[in-house]
Amino acid sequence: MEPHHWQLTDDLTEFLHLADDFLRSRPALHTVTLTVSEALRTRGPHTHGAEPPRFGVLREPGGPVRATLLHTPPHPVQLTPLDPAEAAALADRLAEAGHPVPGVWAERETAAAFATAWRHRTGMIAEQTVRQRLYRLAELTPPDRTPPGRARVAGAADRELLARWYVEFVADTGGQARQDPAQWVASRLEHGGATLWETPDGTPVSLAGNLPESAGQIRVAPVYTPAALRGHGYAGAVTAEVSGRAAATGAEVLLFTDLANPVSNRLYQRLGYRPVADFATWSFTAPSG
Incomplete structure (x- = not known):
């Protein structure tokens, strides 16, 4: 997996065009990205002086979307599930782009993989601060x-x-x-x-x-x-x-x-x-x- 396989954009419409089918394929695991992107679409970013939102999709040329990134500063970057190689490629891509990353929120293994990759790539100190569990009503x-x-x-x-x-x-x-x-x-x-x-x-x-x-x-x-x-x-x-x-x-x-x-x-x-x-x-x- 190469860093350039991560396509970054500031355009929400472009992001949703590329990622909507992927996000809806596993809506429970992708629930936060779905709801935040919908709120951005309907109400705007409400940045209050922060940097505007940034989005990303992982896909090889001509292939399907495999993962997404959504970042609404100053909050942590939100990621859909990644394997360690995909997380390392993203860390390289964001570092090369000079994109500041205050933290990451994701499924447990994905968050740990990206934290490790970001620490190795940038020398930043990484600390796990919150652990959550997603529940579904049976x-x-x-x-x-x-x-x-x-x-x-x-x-x-x-x-x-x-x-x-x-x-x-x-x-x-x-x-x-x-x-x-x-x-x-x-x-x-x-x-x-x-x-x-x-x-x-x-x-x-x-x-x-x-x-x-x-x-x-x-x-x-x-x-x-x-x-x-x-x-x-x-x-x-x-x-x-x-x-x-x-x-x-x-x-x-x-x-x-x-x-x-x-x-x-x-x-x-x-x-x-x-x-x-x-x-x-x-x-x-x-x-x-």
Whole structure:
């Protein structure tokens, strides 16, 4: 595999023309690339001063697409599954192009292979920072006990609460916000993609979001309950509500969990979610001195 087999572009339309069939061939494994590229297509990059998005496809001349790259700075590069030789070719290609790579997010083995290749190619320090598991809903099993209250789809009056919880969720999970909170809220409200669990007196206590259907799948994200309100079953109740509604459309229902949080992993398995694959994020930093 040669570095020039990686074709890089800043043109989203060109990328989707080349890669769409490949991405839709394994939509669960490619779910993040599918949903991010769709958001870029419909809403624009929202770069906030960062570099514009960059895309890439791996294919030998005249051959089919074998893998893709999607990078929305300042976030890590997103990769579909690669073998070590393909990862090494990509590291060479990006280094030759002078493309800065703050980190990588991919299926576990792919992320490790690229981190190793990038370290060897550039001398950067590579550190695994997040481990996640992708789950697919098999058959929804509602919680044995549902807490008092009800689920409702969030509306315009919930904008401030949703923005605050989005910021808290990102901080709680150690991630980076992909959108301005107000823009994130607006995008969720326009398709009913935020559901709240509220107590009998109308107080919101938990959130489960969902992305729009893409390639026959709906991804549940995020699920958040403020720390002081956890342990009452609110997250399970609202996640079951959103999962059931998504499954009723006939879509495949997916979600990611942080493997450092065993409580959430047990919760989703009790609801009927089954593991698909593990993913990892690696961060790259220059050596001191």
